[in-house]
Amino acid sequence: MENHAPRTLKFNPSGFQASVPADAAARADQYASAMMDDGELRYLASIALAFPWSPEALVVEIGSYSGLTAAFVAETLAGAGHANPVLSIDPFERVPHTRKNPQGKYKRYLRTMQERGMEDRCLPLIAYSEHAAPVVPDRIGLLIVDGNHEYESVTRDLALFAPKVLPSGFIFLDDHTDTYPGVVRATGEFVNGSSDFELLHQTYFAILQRSTGDP
Ligand SMILES: C[S@@+](CC[C@H](N)C(=O)[O-])C[C@H]1O[C@@H](n2cnc3c(N)ncnc32)[C@H](O)[C@@H]1O
Secondary structure, three states: OOOOOOEEEEOOEOOOEEEEOHHHHHHHHHHOOOOOOHHHHHHHHHHHHHOOOOOOOEEEEEOOOOOHHHHHHHHHHHHOOOOOOEEEEOOHHHOOOOOOOOOOOHHHHHHHHHHHOOOOOEEEEOOOHHHHHHHOOOOEEEEEEOOOOOHHHHHHHHHHHHHHEEEEEEEEEOOOOOOOHHHHHHHHHHHHOOOOEEEEEEOOOEEEEEOOOOO
């Protein structure tokens, strides 16, 4: 018999807890890729579903590659009755490909959205994040930072986009590992220098949450 019970994830070091319904966990298995594994996608689903979505809020993903994670989040939100859009910021083929910083694939992105029926939910913005920032509204419920992984870029992405995150909104940073010291350093400095964001979880990815804004 199938188990439909939600699974509770515990976040370390914060002790925050969030649940992943069985359908989202099954979807995480289906969407797992070399870019985000099923464990990351489960945590991503849990925070996407923990945010109190209002119709004007949006998901922003910096660095979308072939769009699998964007489609996963859009489908997970749709499954919970939320029609909020996912803005995918990526210059795709304009990015010089290196081993640590792969180049996005725009045709594959379009194919992913077509195959998953997410073309009207996941909206590509073909630009470097620093150029896209001025046109991105300050109504972000979930920000995924997964573009250029160098220290200067991650620092700039956090400086430009974190202020656009709504109260109690989340930031998910991928590749928080020794292989990407710039991600680890930029995340640590941001958390230490911010009175507004709490580090909820850190492992090979990191999750931050903005305070509620209540006194
Ligand atoms: C690791 S991949 C993203 C994987 C994707 N988040 C996923 O889970 O499938 C990194 C992406 O960042 C993009 N990128 C590189 N520099 C960028 C920048 N400055 N702004 C936005 N995207 C960037 C690349 O084109 C590439 O598609």
